Amino acid sequence: MSFLELDRVAKQFGPQTVVDDFSLTVGKGEFVSFLGPSGCGKTTTLQMIAGFLDPSRGAIRLEGRDLTAMQPAKRGLGVVFQSYALFPHMTAAENVAFGLEMRRVPRAECRERVRAALEMVGLAGYEERYPRRMSGGQQQRVALARALVIRPSVLLLDEPLSNLDAKLREDMQIELRQIQRNLGTTTILVTHDQNEAMSLSDRIVVMNQGCIEQIGTPQETYERPASAFVSQFLGKTNDLAATIDLSATPRRLAAGSWSVPAPAGIAGPVTVSIRPERIGFGDAGIAAKIVTRIFQGNHWLFQCESECGPVIVIRQNDGQPQPAEGEAVRLAWRPEDMSLRGAGGVA
Amino acid sequence: MSAAVDTAPANIAATADTRDGRAPWALTAPALMLFVGVLVIPLAMTVMLSFHDWGQYKGIEPVFILKNWREIATDPYYAEMFWRTFRIALLTTLITAMFGAPEAYILNRMSGRWKSFFLLVILGPLLISVVARTLGWALLFGGNNGLVNKLLMSLGLIGSPLPFMFTETGMVIALAHVMMPFMVLSVWTALQRLDPQIENAALSLGAGSFTIIRRIVLPQIMPGVLSGAIIVFSLSASAFATPAIIGGRRLKVAATLAYDEFLNTLDWPLGAAVAVLLLVALVLIVVGSNALIERRYAEVFR
Ligand SMILES: Nc1ncnc2c1ncn2[C@@H]1O[C@H](COP(=O)(O)OP(=O)(O)O)[C@@H](O)[C@H]1O
Numbered sequence: 154m155s156f157l158e159l160d161r162v163a164k165q166f167g168p169q170t171v172v173d174d175f176s177l178t179v180g181k182g183e184f185v186s187f188l189g190p191s192g193c194g195k196t197t198t199l200q201m202i203a204g205f206l207d208p209s210r211g212a213i214r215l216e217g218r219d220l221t222a223m224q225p226a227k228r229g230l231g232v233v234f235q236s237y238a239l240f241p242h243m244t245a246a247e248n249v250a251f252g253l254e255m256r257r258v259p260r261a262e263c264r265e266r267v268r269a270a271l272e273m274v275g276l277a278g279y280e281e282r283y284p285r286r287m288s289g290g291q292q293q294r295v296a297l298a299r300a301l302v303i304r305p306s307v308l309l310l311d312e313p314l315s316n317l318d319a320k321l322r323e324d325m326q327i328e329l330r331q332i333q334r335n336l337g338t339t340t341i342l343v344t345h346d347q348n349e350a351m352s353l354s355d356r357i358v359v360m361n362q363g364c365i366e367q368i369g370t371p372q373e374t375y376e377r378p379a380s381a382f383v384s385q386f387l388g389k390t391n392d393l394a395a396t397i398d399l400s401a402t403p404r405r406l407a408a409g410s411w412s413v414p415a416p417a418g419i420a421g422p423v424t425v426s427i428r429p430e431r432i433g434f435g436d437a438g439i440a441a442k443i444v445t446r447i448f449q450g451n452h453w454l455f456q457c458e459s460e461c462g463p464v465i466v467i468r469q470n471d472g473q474p475q476p477a478e479g480e481a482v483r484l485a486w487r488p489e490d491m492s493l494r495g496a497g498g499v500a
Numbered sequence: 501m502s503a504a505v506d507t508a509p510a511n512i513a514a515t516a517d518t519r520d521g522r523a524p525w526a527l528t529a530p531a532l533m534l535f536v537g538v539l540v541i542p543l544a545m546t547v548m549l550s551f552h553d554w555g556q557y558k559g560i561e562p563v564f565i566l567k568n569w570r571e572i573a574t575d576p577y578y579a580e581m582f583w584r585t586f587r588i589a590l591l592t593t594l595i596t597a598m599f600g601a602p603e604a605y606i607l608n609r610m611s612g613r614w615k616s617f618f619l620l621v622i623l624g625p626l627l628i629s630v631v632a633r634t635l636g637w638a639l640l641f642g643g644n645n646g647l648v649n650k651l652l653m654s655l656g657l658i659g660s661p662l663p664f665m666f667t668e669t670g671m672v673i674a675l676a677h678v679m680m681p682f683m684v685l686s687v688w689t690a691l692q693r694l695d696p697q698i699e700n701a702a703l704s705l706g707a708g709s710f711t712i713i714r715r716i717v718l719p720q721i722m723p724g725v726l727s728g729a730i731i732v733f734s735l736s737a738s739a740f741a742t743p744a745i746i747g748g749r750r751l752k753v754a755a756t757l758a759y760d761e762f763l764n765t766l767d768w769p770l771g772a773a774v775a776v777l778l779l780v781a782l783v784l785i786v787v788g789s790n791a792l793i794e795r796r797y798a799e800v801f802r
Pocket residue numbers: 166171189190191192193194195196197198
C-alpha cells in the first residue's frame with residue numbers, strides 16, 4: 154500500500170519551524186493534495202520530497218528506499234513549478250527532451266517520446282516554439298509534458314494552475330485528472346484552492362502553520378471536518394454555539410430554539426458546525442430573519458440574522474418560491490448533517 | 501494652460517498640432533545644445549584637424565591634405581600600435597569574462613548578508629581612481645623595488661624582477677583588474693532575470709551541476725556576458741590612465757599615442773587622426789557586434 158512514505162518529517166529554517174511532524178503514506182497511483190493557506194509549508198514539504206531541501210528531522214521513503222540519502226537528480230521525480238521554470242533558450246521540444254537526454258535515451262526513441270508527450274498535453278505542432286512565444290496555459294502544458302516524459306515514479310505539482318485564468322484553470326483541472334488517471338502516475342499537488350483540491354484528489358492533506366490538520370477523502374474533509382480550521386477552510390460553514398441541556402432526560406442538544414436529542418459522550422458547551430446547503434427553511438428550528446438574498450444562477454444565497462448569530466443558507470434554485478428579504482423564517486437541519494466540536498476538541 | 505481651456509475646440513486642435521510639432525524640440529533643446537556644444541562640435545573640429553598640416557617650425561596650417569592619414573596608413577608603426585591596442589583590449593575582455601562570469605554566478609548563489617558584502621567588495625574599487633588602482637600594481641611589480649619582486653627575489657625564487665612594467669602582459673592584467681566590475685555587474689544583471697527555480701527544474705530532470713551550468717545557466721546569461729564584453733572592450737581599447745602608467749612612453753597604445761602627439765610632439769593634426777581612427781574603429785566594432793548579438797538572441801529573449 155504505502156508507495157511514498159513521509160515519516161514525522163520536519164523542517165526548520167533557523168529558529169522557525171516551518172513544517173512539523175508531517176506523516177503521510179501515499180499509495181501507488183494515488184492523487185494526493187496538500188491544501189492550506191499561503192505560507193503553511195506546502196511548498197517546503199514538496200521540495201523536501203523533490204530533494205531541493207533537506208528535512209531537519211524524519212524520513213522520506215519511496216518503495217521502502219530512503220529518499221533523503223539520494224541526490225535530487227537521481228530520484229526520478231517529475232516536478233512542475235508554479236512559475237513553470239521552462240528553459241527559455243530551448244524550444245518546447247528541446248525542453249521536453251532535456252530529461253530524456255540526461256537519461257541517454259537513444260535519439261529516435263527520444264524524438265518519439267517527446268512527440269507523444271506534447272501530443273498528450275495537446276501541443277502537437279508547437280515543437281519549435283520558444284516558451285516566450287507561448288501563452289501561460291501552453292507553457293503550463295510544456296512544463297507538464299517535460300515532467301511526465303521521464304515517466305516519473307511520483308509527479309509533484311506546486312500550484313501548477315494558479316497562474317491561469319478561471320476558465321482555463323477548470324479545463325486544465327479536468328485534463329490533468331484525465332492524464333493522471335490514464336498514466337496512473339502517483340501525484341502530489343500543492344494548492345491553496347479548495348475547489349481544485351476537492352475536484353482532483355483522491356485524498357486531501359489539510360495543512361495549517363506547518364502541521365497536518367486532517368487527512369481524508371474530499372468528502373470526508375468536507376463533511377466531517379476534524380477541526381474548526383478545516384471546516385472554515387473547506388468552503389463556507391456556519392459555526393453555532395450550542396449547549397447540552399443536562400436537566401432533560403434524555404439529554405438534549407440545543408442551539409437557540411432548535412434542539413435534538415444529544416449524542417452520547419459529550420457534555421458542556423459545544424460548537425455546531427453546519428454547511429449552508431444543509432440548512433432548510435421550516436416550521437420549527439432557530440428563529441431568523443433574512444437580511445439579504447442573492448441570486449447566483451443555480452442557487453440562492455441567504456444571509457440571515459438568527460437568534461444564534463449570523464447564518465448563511467444556500468438553497469438550490471429548483472423553481473420553488475423562496476423567502477424574500479426581511480421575511481422571518483425558521484432554520485432547521487438534520488442532526489446527521491452537522492458536526493459537533495466540544496470545548497475540548499473533536500467530538 | 502488657462503488660455504487653451506478658454507479657446508474654441510478648433511483652436512485647441514490647432515495649438516495641439518503646433519505643440520506636437522515643436523514641443524519635443526523645445527523640451528530637448530537644452531540637452532541637445534549641450535550635446536552639440538560639448539560633443540558634436542569638438543568632434544567635428546577634431547575630424548577637421550586631422551586633415552590639417554603641421555610642421556616643426558610652421559605649426560598647424562589650416563589646409564586640407566591627407567598627409568596624416570597617409571602616414572598612418574603607410575607607416576607600419578601605426579599598424580602595429582593599433583594592432584597592439586586591440587590585442588590588449590581583446591585579451592582583457594576574455595580574462596574579465598573568464599573570471600567575471602563565474603564571480604557573478606558565485607556571488608548570486610551566496611546568502612543575503614554575504615552577498616551584499618561581496619558585492620560591495622567587487623564594486624568598491626569603482627569608487628577608487630583608476631590611477632590609484634593601477635599604481636597599486638606598479639608598486640607590487642614595478643622593477644627591482646616592487647614589493648612582490650623584492651619578496652620573491654629575497655626568497656631566491658626568481659633571479660631578476662618579474663617583467664610587468666612596460667609589458668603587454670602587465671597592461672592586460674592591470675586593465676582586467678580595472679574593468680572587472682563592469683563585467684560582474686553586467687552578468688549579475690543577467691543572472692537576476694533567471695527563474696530562481698530553473699536550476700531545480702534541471703536537477704529534477706537528472707542534470708548534474710556541470711551540465712546545469714553549461715546547458716541551462718550559461719546560455720541564459722550569455723547576452724549579459726556579451727554586453728559586458730562590449731563595455732570592457734571599448735573601455736579597454738580607449739583606456740588611457742592604465743596604459744600610460746604601465747606602458748609609459750615605451751609601450752604605446754592608441755590613446756597614449758594620441759596624447760603624446762598632442763602634448764609632447766605638439767603635432768595636433770596627427771594626434772587627431774589617431775584619435776579619430778580609434779573612435780571610428782571602436783564604433784564599427786561595437787555596433788557590429790551588438791547587431792550580431794541582437795540577431796542571435798532576438799528569438800529567445802524578446
Ligand atoms: N529558505 C527559507 N528560509 C526561511 N524561511 C523560509 C524559506 N522558505 C520558506 N520559508 C518560510 O516557510 C514558510 C512556509 O513556506 P512555503 O512552504 O513556501 O509555504 P506555502 O508553499 O504553503 O505557501 C513561510 O513562512 C516562509 O516564509
